[in-house]
Amino acid sequence: MPLYWYRRPRLVVLSSKSSVLEAARAMENNSIGAIVVQDHGRIVGIVTDRDLAVRALGHKLDPENTAITEVMTPSPLMLTLADSREEAIALMQQGNVRRIPLSENNRVVGMVTLDDLLLDEAAPLEELAAIVQAQIGEGGPTESPRSPARRRSLARAEATLSRLINAVQTETGLEDRQQARIAVETILALLVRRVTPGEAKDLIAQLPSLLQSPLRALQPGPDKSITRETAITELSQQLGLDTARAEEVIGTIAKAISPGQVEDLRRQLPEDLRSLLVLPDPIDTA
Incomplete structure (x- = not known):
């Protein structure tokens, strides 16, 4: 289902x-236990309430002057409305989490929780109870952001993404890293x-890990309303670029994709979009 x-x-x-204090007040005022964090429209x-208790209160952080980014779980696991309850349960077991945000057209539109699945009897009680027991035993989501292993993993992921963003900024001449990331x-x-x-899955698999979860949460394609004109218009609006400049930026970003993947993409794209992906040598992200 x-x-x-x-x-x-x-x-x-x-x-x-937002601050930890603002998050706590939002949870209290809305009688909820989790809040999604966004930055420029990105999830x-x-x-969660547990994050506030363990990572903020437990470490004696000042709630008024501590940003929620200091205590949140970054790059959360995501699902779409079209995914199934079985997939939600499997992802909770895999990630050792009890709440998963749901997206539609790149917007957060809901959240499925372990409590929901328990009430709906979505799986045998023993299977759902195992998720709770794992969290109790491990102390929260797999590799808590404050654990050494998680910090090392995040550091590597952030370094990989940072190299890509820096390379794109250098090649495109965009004003700052934020613009390059948005692009x-x-x-x-x-x-x-x-x-x-299938092609989207292959493309996502070769991208930096911090980009993968939001892209997997997008509505499955092919969305034939996306054309050369709409792509250029969207990028122009996001960054305030003229048409010619937006075309240059699109071509440069495409260089971050492997040549073989570009050829696969080109075969699925209409001629007007295909012409944007004619690439010389890939950019250096080393």
Whole structure:
């Protein structure tokens, strides 16, 4: 059964600049136990009541002057409304989590929780209880952000993404890293939505890990409404670029994809979009 039942008419989302105190008040005022964290429209994390207790209160952090990014779980696992309850259970077991945000058209529209699945008798009680027991035993999501292993893993992932963003900024001449990141995420999202699910999966697999979860959460393609014109328009609006400049940026970002993958993508794209992916040598992200 798909997860449409878990769409929320009202979902609390906070900016990454919000404080721990603001998160706690939002949870209290809305009688909820988790908040999605966004940065410039991107889902960057999830913070739970347990995070506030263990990572903020437990470490004596100042709630008013500590950003929620300090205590949230970054790059949360995501699902779409079209995914099934079985997939939600499997992902909870895999990631050792009890809440998974749901997206539709790159927007957070709901959240499926272990409590929901228990109430709906979505699986044998023993199977769902194992998720709770694992969390109790491990002390939270797999590789807590404060554990040495998780910190090393995140550091490697952030370094990989940073090299890509730096290379794109250098090649495109965009003003800052934030613009370069927005450009990368916008174009990759358009490509993922435009091609078939199988091709999208292959493309996502070769990208930096911190980009993968949001891209997997996009509505499956192929979305034939995405054309050369709409791609250029969207990037122009996001970054305030003229048409010619937007075309240059799209071509440069495409260099971050392997030549073989570009050829596979080109075969699925209409001629107008295909022409944007004619690439010389790939950019150096080393």
